[in-house]
Structures are given as C-alpha cells and as structure tokens.
Amino acid sequence: VSFISYCYPGSDKGVASVLEELFYPRSVAFVGFTSAPSDWSSRMMPRALIDFGFEGRVYLVSRSGEQLPGLQTFTSFTQVPEPVDLVVCNIPARATPGLLEECVAKGVPFVHLVTSGFSEIGYEEGRQLERQIVEIARRGGIRLLGPNCPGFYCPASHFSFSSLLPRESGTVGWFAQSGGHCIRFLRMAGARGVRFSKAVAMGNAADLDAAAFMEYFSQDEATKVICCYVEGVRDGQRFLSLARKASLVKPVIIHKGGHTSAGTRATASHTGALAGNDIVWEALCQQAKVLRLYSIEEMVNTVLPFALLPPPKGRKVAVLGYGGGLSVQAADDCERAGLEVPPFPSELRERLASFTPVPNNSVKNPVDTQHLVFSRAEWMETVRLATGWEGVDLAIFPVAIDMMPLLEEEDILETMVENIIAAKEVCSKPAVVVLHQGVSASMSAVVTAAASKLCAAGFPVFPTLAEAARALARCLSYYEASRES
C-alpha cells in the first residue's frame, strides 16, 4: 500500500477541521442495507441512529428495497436526490470501487467502509483493491474511514454504530485499529462511568489513520484524555511525535497490539498492518512519555482515575475496608504498584480505636472497618479522620463480599455501598472503590448493580485492589512527569 499522507497534498484544511465535519454529518446514506440476521453490521447502525435521535437525514440503499420504519429507502445510491455528507458502505468489497466513483460524482466528502476483504485477507487481490479505492478517493477528494471497521461514535452529534453505548458525552477520546477492541473499551469503560467525546474504529486505516486521529484528539477541546489501540502505523516516528506533543497537554494512553511474534502474525491477518519492531516501539513510547499498556482491561482501569478524579497530590494511600488477610494483600498490592500505605500516627490510631471495636493493630492503616457496616456514624467518622490526616493523599475503600461466608450478603453489600456513598461528604481526598466480583449468578448481578450505583456517585470502581493500585500509580506517574516538564 502506497503511503497516503493523513492530509491530502494541496488541501488547505487542517485535520482538525476535516474530522470535525466527519463527526457532525448532516446526512448519511447506508449503502448495502439488509435485515438478514447474519448481517449484524448492516442492521446495527441505522438502528443506532434512530435510537440515538440523530437529527440529520438518513437514507437506506438496499438493492432488494428493504425498509426500516421512518427511513427513506432507495434501490441504488444514484437515486438519492439530496447531498450526502457520509456514505456508510456495507456492500461486497469487489463492488466498492463502483460505489466510490458514484460518491465522487455526487461530491460526497466522507465514505466509511464497513466492508472487509481488503489488505487484511492476505492475498494480493485484497491489497490491490485497497490501493484502488484509496486512489479513487484521493482523486475525488473523498476521505475514507476504514475499510473493515464499524466506524465512529459521537454522542454530541447523536451518531453511533451501536445502540448499547451511553447517550451522554464525556472527556475521553478513543481510536482503535480494531472494531472489537473499540466496542469493548466503550462498553467496559462506559459501564464504569467513563464518557467519551468521540470514538473511532479505524479498521485498516487506508486513509484516515492513527496519526490523523492523534492530531485531531490532541487539538479537540472536548477531549481531556486520549486512549488508542494501534497494531501498526505507517510512520511510527511521526505518530509518536504527534503523541508526544499531545501528551504535553493531556494524558495519552496507548495499547499496542502485536508486540510478540505470534501477535505480529495476527495483526497481519487482522488489519493487514505490519506491527513493527517492539523494542523500537517501547523506546519510542518512553521518549514520547505516553503510558503504554498491554490489554483493553488495563486500559479501562487506567483511564478511570484520569477521567473521574482530580489529579491526586501524591502516592500515600489510606485503605479503609478490608480486614485480615485482605488487608495484608491490600498493603502488598499498593506497595508493589508503587504506592505507599503509611502507618497512622499514634494519635490518630487512638482516636479511631476509641470507637472502633477492633484491636489497636487494625486501625494502623489498612483499617479494618468490617465491624462498622451497621454503624454508619462511626464509619463516617473513620473516613473523616483518616482522610483528614495530612499524611495521606488518596483513599481506597475495598468491599469484599466474596469474603462473607453468610447468606445475608446482599443486604450487607447494599449497606456497605450506601455507607461509601454517604462518606463522600466527609472524605477529603480523592477516593476509589474496590468491589470484588460475585461468585454466583445472582451475586454477580447484585455486584454489577452495586458498581453502577457507585459509578453514578462518581467513584472509580475496580474489580481488585491490585488493579486499583496499578491504575492510581500510573496516573500519578503522568502527573509527576508533567509537573517536572
């Protein structure tokens, strides 16, 4: 594939204003619509636009004339009478050059190719077809998204490729060279209270690519944190220099796929990308001062404190919740991650011990507050005193319902969650919650519902203390580095 600059030569528009037009289309045509159950992607997007209340015009183009209530259907694209800002293409790969020529003739500025069967299939035929559509687009002034991807999500313009995503906008910008990863991150982080400015699955990124989106998100004022997943980029140096620039103004979190030889083989199958030498990548990421991660799960945990907390002042943590072995685990997990769990001074311990029905040792930090589940006032006072101490910068509230060998655990969990939400009033440091998973189907549902409540109250919620500690430590590393530079 020949190198396609992220901005066409001769264009006087910067990438930021180009992409702003992509994210706010006034009219969209879905070409290749079918309601066949096997063709998920074709149904998914028009339905999502209806569900999101998209206010622009929407046309369906379906050779067999299939319909969706409220939308106009045409049997060929050339029949669409009005201008179209965005064509979403879902027809077979071999027919895409013809459609692109029709788009050129009509003056369509953006084409998003859901269609796969290009460079990712591993045959010369696919690579040739990808070159061909890029050439047609370039000649005709069309910007391409994809091919081989579900596209973008922009809650502010009521545009989404899936009905299951949050309707509200937020501060995280996200782009991914994988539709599956794109959707997983949106859903997993979304369920944890994170909201997005825009998100893009860029597929093979034949035209609009990682560099274009990095530049866009670094300039986008709605975006306060940039997250991305890349498998390979055409010009790694350039991409990482854009990432470095971005990281001077906002945190940049990168998950690079294909960092092992088996993974590299898999990226070729996936987006036709050449993953590049991982040692070089690692060094460049360090130079660029971006946070580099190795999975979507890590990215979900890592984005939480950036998206939901004010910048913490330092690494000293008060742990209020667990008792016994889990307190030991909590202290180990914090210290391994690079946080500190300073022992409370004797004066503070004495004040806590005066109303906490556990031995002196258990108010040292971590503090065992299990016995305070049904004593709201004492629990609140514990939080007030512990987080009021100048020796800590952060609070962690762990809840381990899987530790209770009892039958009444649902009620206990509810009370614990209410206690934590009430404690927001008296907690004077940024705080996160650790909520262990349930082990039965009913407990899983109860725990997930409890997590939603805590998220709605503004808490970052983590499944394990180790993950919370690693996420907080990464967040602190970014802020410490930006204070230095």
Next chain:
Amino acid sequence: VSFISYCYPGSDKGVASVLEELFYPRSVAFVGFTSAPSDWSSRMMPRALIDFGFEGRVYLVSRSGEQLPGLQTFTSFTQVPEPVDLVVCNIPARATPGLLEECVAKGVPFVHLVTSGFSEIGYEEGRQLERQIVEIARRGGIRLLGPNCPGFYCPASHFSFSSLLPRESGTVGWFAQSGGHCIRFLRMAGARGVRFSKAVAMGNAADLDAAAFMEYFSQDEATKVICCYVEGVRDGQRFLSLARKASLVKPVIIHKGGHTSAGTRATASHTGALAGNDIVWEALCQQAKVLRLYSIEEMVNTVLPFALLPPPKGRKVAVLGYGGGLSVQAADDCERAGLEVPPFPSELRERLASFTPVPNNSVKNPVDTQHLVFSRAEWMETVRLATGWEGVDLAIFPVAIDMMPLLEEEDILETMVENIIAAKEVCSKPAVVVLHQGVSASMSAVVTAAASKLCAAGFPVFPTLAEAARALARCLSYYEASRES
C-alpha cells in the same frame, strides 16, 4: 510465643493420623453460641453443620440458653454429658483459659478457637494469653486450631464452617493463615468447578500450623494439589523443606502474604505473624520448586488446569474463537505468558478455509470462528481439524460477548456455550474456555450462569485470555520440572 513443635514430644502419633481425627469428629460442642445478628461466626457454623447433614452429635453451649431446632443446648460446657471430640470456642478471649481447663478435665482432644484477641491485637496482654492457652493445651494433650479463625471444611465428613460451600469432595487441599482468604478461595475456585479434599483456616496457628498442614496434605491420598496462604511461619526452612518433599509427589502452590514492608506491617496486625525477609522466601520457594503466587485471584486461575485437566503435553496452543483485535491480543497474551501459537500448516488452513466464511489469514491460528456461531457442523469440524493437528498440545476457546454491539447477545452467548460443550466430543487436546465478563447487571448474571454451565461440562473457565495463558504456562512449568527431576 515459644516454639511449639507441630507434634508433641513423646507422642507416638504422626501428624497425619492426628489431623485425620480432627477432620472426622464424632461429636462437636459449640461453646459461646448466640443468635445475635452481629455475631456471624457463632451462628454460621452450627447452621452449616445442619445444612451439610453432619452425622455426629452436636451440642450448643449458650449461657443464655439460646436454641437451634434439633440441637441440644446446655448453659455450661461442663453440663455436656457425653464425650466431645471437638470444642468450637466462640467465647471472649479472657474466658478461654477456663474453658480449656474444662476441656482438659473432660479429655477433649481438639479445641478450635474462633475467638480473637490474642497475639494479633498487638499488645503484650494478647501474646501472654496465647502462650497461656497453648501451655494448658500442651499439658492436657489438646491440639489447638487457631485462635482467630473460622476453622475447617471437610465435605467427606459433612463438616463445614459455612453453608455456602460445595457439598462434594474434590482433589484440592487448602490451608490459609486468613479466614477471609480461606473462604474467598473456596468460593471463587468452587464457582469455577474446583472441589476440595479439606480446607483449613488456621488463624494465628498457635499450635497446629503451616508445617503440620503441609505434612498432612502431602500424605493425604485424597489431595492431589496443595494450595496454601501463609503470612509467616515459625520455621521457614522446615516449612519449605516439607513443601519441597510434597512437590515431589503433587503440585504445591503458595501465596505468601506480607512480601512488602507495608504488607509485613499488616501481617503483624492480622495474625501476629512475623512475615520474614521476602528475598529469603523467594529463594527458598525456588529451591523448594513450589509455585509462588501473589494473590488469591492468581491462585484460583492457577489451580484450575491442575484440578480439571490432564497434564498437557506441551506449550503449543490452538486459539479458536475471537476475531480481529482480540485474536492479536490472544496471540500476544499467549506468547508473553510463555506459550506458543504456531501458525497452522497450509494444508490445514486450506481445509479450514474450504468451509469457513472468513479470509485465509483468519484461519492461521488464532482462528476467527465468530461467523460459525450459527453453523454448528462447521464449528465442530473446525475444532476437530485444529485440535487434531499434531502441532498443538492445547486448545483455548475464547468467548467475548462484550465485543458484540448488539441487542441479541444473550441468545448468541447461549449458542456459543452450547457449541463449545458440543465440541468436547471432537476436541482431541485439553481445552479451556475464556469467557469475558458482562458489562451490565443482566449480562453479568447471564455470563456467570454460562460459566457455571461450562464448568459443569468440565471446562476450566477464565475471565481473560491473559489469565488463562499464565495459568497454563505455570501448570506446564510444574509438569516439565517434575519430568526432569
């Protein structure tokens, strides 16, 4: 606390036969029974014995004469007319020496002290009391379990400290210096299909300690895998030499709490243990060839292949399930963990491509089988061909319901789970399933129920591919080392 040998001097009984008597008591007296809601531990155990159908005699001793249906209550222990094999003590710490004297007088062989308030409280008073009860026990020929712990679980004798644990026996032996960890591991691993021979929470381990249980489980024929959590042991060298002996006949997995300075401070609060120098521990664990882990979550994942799979022959894995970015992630995760994902030979790829509606590249390994959800026969043939290839030793079936941007995901998940269970028939290598968590409360419940079905069908089920890969790699390390020695 003075050093108490794990076998009393002069006793001609080995630890194995002593502990066998503990696990199979013919009569139990719960001293300090109360039905007050705040006193969970006191209610929990008599109720569990009723629920488990314990066949021995059970007495309650309650000063206020509280009752449970079907059980005899006495207002003092001395009133119990018949011999008692095990006294479970739930009275305040200061009253325990008196009870122990009564037990000596009655010839009770075992006392389990649920009671806390001994060396773990961090005052000389507690350490003194612990020395005192150990001295009474030693003089009177009583073996002590605890203090400060919920006790033991032995499904074969219908004895359990909690009603929520599996009724069936299994092959994993587990002992922990933490009641919370003990219960969490039993419940979490239990929910994943693991069953136990016996499990013990040993608390402060004032008498029966980690060395005693390591020796017992190494000799116990019902136990095929030993798992333990320790914070500190009196004689680390001796403990690890017993662990080394055990690991020659069965895998030994150790989670050591207090491996950081903050964690070490916390172990003192928890069980009064001195955690010891972590570098020394690490070196001793390596010498002892035990698997050392850092959390209960890791232990749950690690025990699965040992407990549920035949020993795999090698490190080569076929990954059948994900597509796209998740396939890249899967390949990266496997290789990082030390597994291999060998590309399929062209002949096998051609056979798969002849009926798989995805491009050639996606049948390389990992194989994208998402398109086969509703094509059972083709899915089965894919499993048969891929696992039949002599170039792989193991199969991983990943299911990522969080990747589906659709509303019909519950039905799709059910079909995927049925497909995997059906594929057992044609799968010729040990196989594990990766099942991503649900993001909504309803999906969490559905995913947990799906996990139960897969567990019931005998599959180890992991929440992420990275955890599956690490667990399989650890399992292979053990078997490779034991083939060498």
